[in-house]
Amino acid sequence: MTDKLQLISCNKVHSGELRRYKHQASSVNCEMTFAVFLPLQALNSQGESLPALYWLSGLTCTDENFSQKSGAFKAASELGIVLIMPDTSPRGCNLPGEDDSYDFGSGAGFYLNATQAPWSEHYRMHDYVVNDLPELAEPLFNFSGERSISGHSMGGHGALICALRNPQRYNSISAFSPICNPSECPWGNKAFSNYLGNDRQQWKEWDASELLGKATDQLPLLIDQGSADEFLQLQLKPQALISAASKADYPLELRMQSGYDHSYFFIASFIEDHLHFHAKYLK
Numbered sequence: 001m002t003d004k005l006q007l008i009s010c011n012k013v014h015s016g017e018l019r020r021y022k023h024q025a026s027s028v029n030c031e032m033t034f035a036v037f038l039p040l041q042a043l044n045s046q047g048e049s050l051p052a053l054y055w056l057s058g059l060t061c062t063d064e065n066f067s068q069k070s071g072a073f074k075a076a077s078e079l080g081i082v083l084i085m086p087d088t089s090p091r092g093c094n095l096p097g098e099d100d101s102y103d104f105g106s107g108a109g110f111y112l113n114a115t116q117a118p119w120s121e122h123y124r125m126h127d128y129v130v131n132d133l134p135e136l137a138e139p140l141f142n143f144s145g146e147r148s149i150s151g152h153s154m155g156g157h158g159a160l161i162c163a164l165r166n167p168q169r170y171n172s173i174s175a176f177s178p179i180c181n182p183s184e185c186p187w188g189n190k191a192f193s194n195y196l197g198n199d200r201q202q203w204k205e206w207d208a209s210e211l212l213g214k215a216t217d218q219l220p221l222l223i224d225q226g227s228a229d230e231f232l233q234l235q236l237k238p239q240a241l242i243s244a245a246s247k248a249d250y251p252l253e254l255r256m257q258s259g260y261d262h263s264y265f266f267i268a269s270f271i272e273d274h275l276h277f278h279a280k281y282l283k
């Protein structure tokens with residue numbers, strides 16, 4: 001399996017290793033890059049079996065933002081959790097306009113499967129995150145079979161939709177400042193109309209508030225949202241998710257954190273909580 005992966009870099013951190021790989025991915029029909037943090041336990045020849053937490057980043061990010069800014073590795077190392085951090089979109093596919101804006105195309109894959117040409121040939125980040133990447137990354141360590149998912153902003157939306165659509169594949173979900181109701185905000189409108197077309201019925205399949213409202217399987221779900229987030233009212237709309245959870249009796253813990261903005265300073269302030277939250281369900 002690992003012969004499909006090309007190692008880009010490897011850095012020792014908190015006794016474990018942060019590795020970056022590139023590989024050809026069939027789901028998105030192009031070369032992709034991802035990062036993986038392997039705690040020391042994963043590097044032992046004994047190969048202790050470990051769970052994985054997938055982290056999905058937001059608009060404009062690559063696989064590197066979370067590694068460089070979140071400060072997650074100390075807790076992941078102590079808890080024995082492998083972190084798997086994909087890029088946020090296909091890149092370099094030579095599609096018209098793919099690099100023209102920060103909120104669509106490169107760096108803005110929205111973790112869905114596009115149905116509209118020309119995006120549908122490559123922009124299938126849902127299948128990449130849920131199927132392709134686990135197949136490639138989990139053989140890198142002695143995977144326990146337990147995985148959870150988290151993310152920020154567009155990546156928080158991604159974590160929610162990947163797990164709500166595939167509850168059997170994840171033990172728990174968390175998110176920082178997720179785009180909760182993309183059908184009803186400018187970022188989501190732009191992405192969904194271009195990737196999915198204008199039939200708003202199709203959008204519901206990729207909207208966390210819609211999916212949560214009709215979920216039959218329930219997963220532990222933690223969300224942190226900063227009260228001073230500059231995108232809170234226009235783009236993120238947590239109230240839609242709270243209403244859907246309340247109607248569906250879905251156990252959502254949404255913590256409004258006073259004074260925090262949308263940045264990685266917010267993520268760095270609470271990432272340990274999220275790792276401890278997932279650790280409860282990954283053992």
Ligand SMILES: N[C@@H](CCC(=O)N[C@@H](CSC=O)C(=O)NCC(=O)O)C(=O)O
Pocket residue numbers: 057058059060061065069102152153154155262263264
């Ligand atoms: N360019 C825009 C917004 C960019 C931004 O805030 N990106 C966030 C994610 S937003 C939702 O998905 C981010 O994580 N940026 C990377 C980082 O390292 O901070 C603007 O400037 O308004």
